[in-house]
Amino acid sequence: MGMGIVAEERKMEEMRSTAAGTGQAGAGPEEKGESVYLEFESRSHNEQFARVVVAVFAARLDPTVEEVEDLKTAVSEAVTNAIIHGYEKEAGMVHMKLTIKDRELSVEVRDEGVGIADVKKAMEPLYTSKPSRERSGMGFSFMEAFMDEVWVDSAPGRGTVVRMVKRLEERPVR
Amino acid sequence: MENGTNYKVRGTVLYAFMPREVDHHSSMRMKDGIAKARVSCPVTRLVFDFSKTDFMDSAGVGMLLGRYKEMAAVGGEVFVRNPSPRVKRILEMAGIYRIIRDWDGQDEEGSR
Ligand SMILES: Nc1ncnc2c1ncn2[C@@H]1O[C@H](COP(=O)(O)OP(=O)(O)O)[C@@H](O)[C@H]1O
Ligand SMILES: [Mg+2]
Numbered sequence: 634m635g636m637g638i639v640a641e642e643r644k645m646e647e648m649r650s651t652a653a654g655t656g657q658a659g660a661g662p663e664e665k666g667e668s669v670y671l672e673f674e675s676r677s678h679n680e681q682f683a684r685v686v687v688a689v690f691a692a693r694l695d696p697t698v699e700e701v702e703d704l705k706t707a708v709s710e711a712v713t714n715a716i717i718h719g720y721e722k723e724a725g726m727v728h729m730k731l732t733i734k735d736r737e738l739s740v741e742v743r744d745e746g747v748g749i750a751d752v753k754k755a756m757e758p759l760y761t762s763k764p765s766r767e768r769s770g771m772g773f774s775f776m777e778a779f780m781d782e783v784w785v786d787s788a789p790g791r792g793t794v795v796r797m798v799k800r801l802e803e804r805p806v807r
Numbered sequence: 808m809e810n811g812t813n814y815k816v817r818g819t820v821l822y823a824f825m826p827r828e829v830d831h832h833s834s835m836r837m838k839d840g841i842a843k844a845r846v847s848c849p850v851t852r853l854v855f856d857f858s859k860t861d862f863m864d865s866a867g868v869g870m871l872l873g874r875y876k877e878m879a880a881v882g883g884e885v886f887v888r889n890p891s892p893r894v895k896r897i898l899e900m901a902g903i904y905r906i907i908r909d910w911d912g913q914d915e916e917g918s919r
Contacts, residue, residue, distance in 0.1 A: 709830055710864055768866075769868040769872060769901065
């Protein structure tokens with residue numbers, strides 16, 4: 634991801650005060666905004682870690698309580714899927730990138746796990762490949778309900794990327 | 808960090824006091840905890856108490872459905888008690904209220 638030096642310095646300044654994760658220079662001329670990027674092992678207690686991170690990152694936009702809850706739920710679903718489906722056979726790293734641009738918060742959750750053969754079918758409400766494991770098949774439905782946009786890019790053996798965008802309400806200037 | 812589930816049996820009613828966050832991680836533990844509690848006594852009604860819970864995702868829904876199926880298989884019933892507005896919204900979106908009812912309050916002895 635390319636970026637201008639001047640913009641980078643300004644953004645790095647801001648990122649030093651970022652509480653969540655390791656800062657990544659994510660702003661470029663064509664893609665303004667600021668990002669944090671982190672990766673963590675595919676362990677189930679990291680689901681909570683990922684939720685805390687998105688809540689802290691979103692806080693700078695002064696979101697409503699409901700917006701924070703929506704973001705936490707969507708992140709929890711995507712990260713849980715990476716852990717239990719993507720890395721079902723073999724543990725690996727989950728990558729999460731959060732970007733703020735104006736009042737738009739984007740989330741990207743990526744794994745290098747087993748991938749999905751039929752994304753359309755996987756996203757159908759109530760579809761689960763693991764009914765015996767007590768999955769409800771509502772993960773993608775919750776992501777779509779709580780975010781404004783959801784894209785999934787996946788192929789068998791190549792892992793999965795879930796990108797989601799939420800546009801936060803305008804807040805009065807204080 | 809306080810994120811465990813406590814159980815309490817009154818007669819044949821099992822109360823599961825849900826953790827602060829009901830996700831895939833905590834749901835896996837609850838499944839085992841409830842199975843153990845049910846072995847030690849005959850349970851006809853299972854009450855999920857959400858008083859402490861402020862987060863639940865679809866993994867929690869899956870866990871509730873799993874317990875519902877087990878209880879229904881032996882003619883038992885499942886209830887929810889005291890969900891926060893957020894948890895209630897998740898339950899409604901998941902259609903849980905079609906099969907699991909609100910525990911209606913005749914449960915004084917079940918409260919801690
Ligand atoms: N990261 C992933 N890697 C591989 N498969 C996935 C991934 N995310 C989702 N899936 C597939 O999509 C299906 C539907 O996902 P979801 O709606 O979250 O339901 P659930 O997780 O309850 O099965 C899963 O059962 C799984 O087969
Ligand atoms: Mg899921």
